[in-house]
Amino acid sequence: MYTFLAGIALLIIGYFTYGKFIEKLFGVKQERATPAYVNADGVDYIPMSTAKNSFIQLLNIAGTGPVFGPIMGALYGPAAFIWIVVGCIFAGAVHDYLTGMISIRNRGAHLPELASKFLGKVMKHIVNAFAVLLLLLVGTVFVSTPASLLHLLTDGSVAVWIFIAAIFVYYIVATLLPVDKIIGRLYPYFGALLLLSALGVGVGLVVTGAPIPELSLQNFHPDHAPIFPLLFFTITCGALSGFHATQTPIISRTTKKEKEGRKIFYGMMIAEGIIAMIWAAAAMSMFDGYQGLSDILAAGGPGAIVSESSTVLLGAIGGTLAVLGVIVLPITSGDTAFRSARMIIADYLKIAQKKLSSRLWIALPLFAISVVLTQIDFNILWRYFSWANQATAVIALFVGAMYLYIAKKNYFVSLIPGTFMLVMVIAYILSQQIGFGLPMNVAWAGGVIGTIILLVLFFKAAKKARANNVPLEEDISNWDSAA
Known part of the structure; x- marks a missing residue:
């Protein structure tokens, strides 16, 4: 219990200390128009309040990641708590803040445009394809998981395909309508439900004295579980997630003042970390040890953990509300995943989005592809999503590092977590069956060598960019209306 409570306390302290440090390092320009x-x-660029933007950002980035990921990550024991806390404060929240703020300084640009500007024009095409693929995988996964949870909630009386169809209809409407019509109006309420459900589970764990494992050298992780690199791909959204880099530009286009950035981008990542801590603790403590947890995961997946934990801790009514809060997560990330994909493709092809027809012909093919992807096994989709997700996080962190390097500021705050994760990304794809299936020692060697090569290329490009005075922000006077 002490490890759990200390972790949450550190996350909160991190927001007021390291978050403030990152904000000061970046250099907020309060007078600059956004x-x-x-x-x-009137569609994607619409000023909204800090509270609305914060709740929307939280729901956009959350998905099932800070719930399902930590539940599966609980199999690694208290080591999961370390990654959530350290990863969230020093990697995930920095990643989200820099991505959001750099986007604000550059016309609300998405990651492919930022990668093109700060990492080279070739990267625009690579990251564009990578981001759209990631968003399609996210959108598809976040159709399947809430449909399965709703199926469980109705005791199997309603077929899964009916929920899938209903969710797709909602996604189409939410993707096409202006951001303030559905997302801006409903998400604050959904956000409140999400926070209340997570806090309810957290308070229930404390009140009932749940036997949450403590961190110690003897109890670091059970059965010598292979933490490196698997833990960092199991727990993503609760610590570091490249998916967030595709979501922050949605809110960078609705933020009124740069000063709001720490609350919206850094702060909501911290909130997600707290949610991740709660669900990891619930999974570790409520199922008669790691074997019991493993058995339930094998039988019913993370959804079964959510349902049983919520009901035991909060009763039938409270448990149902908690499950609904978890169901909201993937749905409110799935619709913005498709929305982001539409915006990225529109930016890439330079197609204004004010006309409904312009949005329609981009969005409908995305949904058609996603329907086909729903036929693929969820576990396979999730593995590819996990790798693509963290690879995208590396790209976003290197964009942040390049920005700070050109600005002659402390770029190590972004480069260090980016470098660490780059080693993991290369080693993972080299060692896993979804990649090359090489022996682990070969994969680690490849990870280190590949990272060194890419770092050399990064510094070579960084010195050239600084010498050429690559502009860090666009001149507002040259901005035209996106209409």
């Missing part, structure tokens, strides 16, 4: 006003188009 894309929400300069590029206002």
Whole structure:
């Protein structure tokens, strides 16, 4: 219990200390106009309040990641708590803040545009394809998981395909309508439900004195579980997730002032870390040890853990509300995944999005592909999503490092977590069956050598960019209306 409570306390302290440090390092310009006003188009560029933007950002980035990921990560024991806390404060929240703020300084640009500007034009095409693939996988996964949870909630009386169809209909509407019509109006309520359900489970764990494992040298992780690199791909959204880099530009286009960035981008990542801590603790403590947890996961997946934990701790009514809060997570990330994909493709092809027809012909093919992907086994989709997700996080962290390097600021705050994760990404794809299936020692060697090569290329490009005075932000006077 002490490890769990200390972890949550550290996350909160991290927001007020390291978050403030990152904000000061970046250098907020309170007087600078934001894309929400300069590029206002009534569809994607619309000024909204800090509270609305914060809740929308939380729901956009959350998905099932801070719930399902930590539940599966609980099999690694208290080591999961370390990754959530350290990863969230020093990697995930930095990743989200820098991505959001750099986007604000550059017309609300998505990651492919930022990668093109700061890492080279070739990267625009690579990251564009990578980001759209990632968003399609996310959107598809976040159709299947809430449909399965709703199927469980109705005791199997309603077929899964009916929920899948209903969710797709919602996604189409939410993707096409202006951001303030559905997302801006409903998400604050969904956000409140999410936070209340997670806090309810957390308070229940404390009140009931749940036997949450403590961190110690003897109890670091059970049965010598292979933490490196698997833990960092099992727990993603609760610590570090590249998916967030595809979501923050949605809110960078609706943020009124740069000063709001720490609350919206850094702060909501911290909130997600707290949610991850709660669900990891619940999974570790409520199922008669790691073997019991493993058995339930094998039988019913993370959804079964959510349902049983919520009901035991909060009763029938409270448990149902908690499950609904978890169901909201993937749905409210799935719709914005498709929305982001539409926006990225529109930016890539330079197609204005004010007309409904322009949005429609981009979005409908995405949904058609996603329907086909729902036929693929969920576990296979999730493995590819996990790798693509963390690879995207590496790209976003290197974009942040390049920005700070050109600005002659402390770029190590982004480069260090980016470098660490790059080693993991290369080693993972080299060692796993979804990749090359090489022996682990060969994969580690490849990870280190590959990272060194890419770091040399990074510094070579960084020195050239600084010498050429690559502009860190776009001149507002040159911005045209996105209409």
